[in-house]
Amino acid sequence: MAQRIIVNADDLGLAPSVNDAIFEVFRAGNLNSATLMVNMPGTGDAVDRSKDHPGLAVGLHFTLTEGRALTGQSSLTDGAGAFGSRKDLAMRSMRGQVKSIDILREFEAQLDRAEAMGITLTHSDSHQHVMMLPAVFDAVAPVIADRELGVRLVQPPLRMVRDAWTRPMKFLKQVLNLRNARRHRTRHTLRTNDVLVSIHDLASTGPYTATTYQALLATTNEHEVVEVMVHPYIVDDALRAMYASDLATKEPFFQRCIAEYEALRGASVFGDRSLINFVQL
Numbered sequence: 001m002a003q004r005i006i007v008n009a010d011d012l013g014l015a016p017s018v019n020d021a022i023f024e025v026f027r028a029g030n031l032n033s034a035t036l037m038v039n040m041p042g043t044g045d046a047v048d049r050s051k052d053h054p055g056l057a058v059g060l061h062f063t064l065t066e067g068r069a070l071t072g073q074s075s076l077t078d079g080a081g082a083f084g085s086r087k088d089l090a091m092r093s094m095r096g097q098v099k100s101i102d103i104l105r106e107f108e109a110q111l112d113r114a115e116a117m118g119i120t121l122t123h124s125d126s127h128q129h130v131m132m133l134p135a136v137f138d139a140v141a142p143v144i145a146d147r148e149l150g151v152r153l154v155q156p157p158l159r160m161v162r163d164a165w166t167r168p169m170k171f172l173k174q175v176l177n178l179r180n181a182r183r184h185r186t187r188h189t190l191r192t193n194d195v196l197v198s199i200h201d202l203a204s205t206g207p208y209t210a211t212t213y214q215a216l217l218a219t220t221n222e223h224e225v226v227e228v229m230v231h232p233y234i235v236d237d238a239l240r241a242m243y244a245s246d247l248a249t250k251e252p253f254f255q256r257c258i259a260e261y262e263a264l265r266g267a268s269v270f271g272d273r274s275l276i277n278f279v280q281l
Helices: 016-028 043-050 086-094 100-116 127-132 134-146 158-166 168-187 210-217 237-242 244-264
Strands: 004-012 033-036 057-062 123-126 195-197 226-230
Touching: 004 016, 004 057, 016 043, 016 237, 016 244, 033 043, 033 123, 057 100, 057 127, 086 127, 100 134, 123 127, 123 134, 127 134, 127 168, 134 168, 158 168, 210 226, 210 244, 237 244
Parallel strands: 004 033, 004 226, 033 057, 057 123, 195 226
Antiparallel strands: none
């Protein structure tokens, strides 16, 4: 039996150029799922064009660290209703300064906006993995269950955790993700992937090839449902302008995303593996 994988593109709706890349890779057959940001400049473009790609499963890319909140000013935002950084959200969450009701309301608002725009959501994940934070996951899990959605858990294969030990910060992130994923599985019964892999866990910044993805999948077990998280980007002046105040910090991420786009836009990368989406779990 072929291994089942979900190849999901994050950041649909971030900007038109990112949408271009995601839809092109979908047409090439190298992804079958994407998650939509509903509060970004490219949201409307993504929704309009998704109608021309009916085979693409679309979920919510829950966003608490980019753009503005749909629910206005709260414990999640500054005084103007803008989200802060993931680091700030994590620190304030650990100090008990983020209210669960604010997380819940914003999550429901983002789900409702996607559905009001005509998207039948298959699942949810989150921008910069904010849903892996215990306070965030516990707040949204009942809604996910009630709406019968799938959900991403960022659970790295054990081999990927071990391989990261020479990079202390990456190793720490992998250990925390593994611990939190196991915690979430214990506390909540939800439809989810077994493990997740990504080129962003590699030391290499590219170029990437089919061999790169085969090596990532080789760290998993054949019986596991693997989510391959991808970020194919076309980076244009408009996208760079969105991050003009911190472009030097953002550029290494952009370069990985450009390299991923180049790897996935052509011939089939995933061979005879069975591409499924979260509805099929």
